[in-house]
Amino acid sequence: MGTIFNWDQPGAIDRLKTLWAEGVSASMIMSMMSKEFEGEVTRNSIIGKKHRLGLESRAPTLVGRPNDGSLTKNIRQKKTPPAEVKRNIERIEKKMVAKDSDIPVEQRKTIWELQNCHCRFPVGDVGTEGFFFCGHPSASLNENRPYCEAHALRVTT
Ligand SMILES: [Zn+2]
Numbered sequence: 323m324g325t326i327f328n329w330d331q332p333g334a335i336d337r338l339k340t341l342w343a344e345g346v347s348a349s350m351i352m353s354m355m356s357k358e359f360e361g362e363v364t365r366n367s368i369i370g371k372k373h374r375l376g377l378e379s380r381a382p383t384l385v386g387r388p389n390d391g392s393l394t395k396n397i398r399q400k401k402t403p404p405a406e407v408k409r410n411i412e413r414i415e416k417k418m419v420a421k422d423s424d425i426p427v428e429q430r431k432t433i434w435e436l437q438n439c440h441c442r443f444p445v446g447d448v449g450t451e452g453f454f455f456c457g458h459p460s461a462s463l464n465e466n467r468p469y470c471e472a473h474a475l476r477v478t479t
Contacts, residue, residue: 335371338351338368422446440455441456
């Protein structure tokens with residue numbers, strides 16, 4: 323940590339040139355090269371270096387240039403693929419939005435038992451036997467959250 327980056331390291335200049343040509347931003351180059359080489363590259367150091375190397379103007383898009391993606395793969399890998407995100411959400415929802423019939427009896431509330439902290443999601447038909455409110459104690463009427471997380475989700479979607 324804190325070591326001044328030495329641009330004489332083998333491959334350092336080439337790496338900068340390649341990353342720059344790939345369209346990688348200076349701050350991204352900074353973090354990538356700090357990991358790949360000895361010492362810490364600063365943004366100023368990169369800007370200064372590419373200025374001296376005459377890399378100032380790069381084409382915004384590199385049309386027709388073969389790109390196997392290997393240089394930017396590290397960046398892309400950090401993003402979670404949308405399919406996986408969706409699966410995670412579905413998993414969370416499945417866990418949270420349990421069937422109303424699974425709501426524990428001791429959690430269920432009648433209209434008279436409901437307090438500000440109880441989820442007031444109605445289950446069943448009002449006035450019929452077996453009607454109850456969810457009663458989960460994570461709601462807060464004072465904070466304008468009349469439902470527990472699972473039921474709030476169901477109400478808004
Ligand atoms: Zn609820």
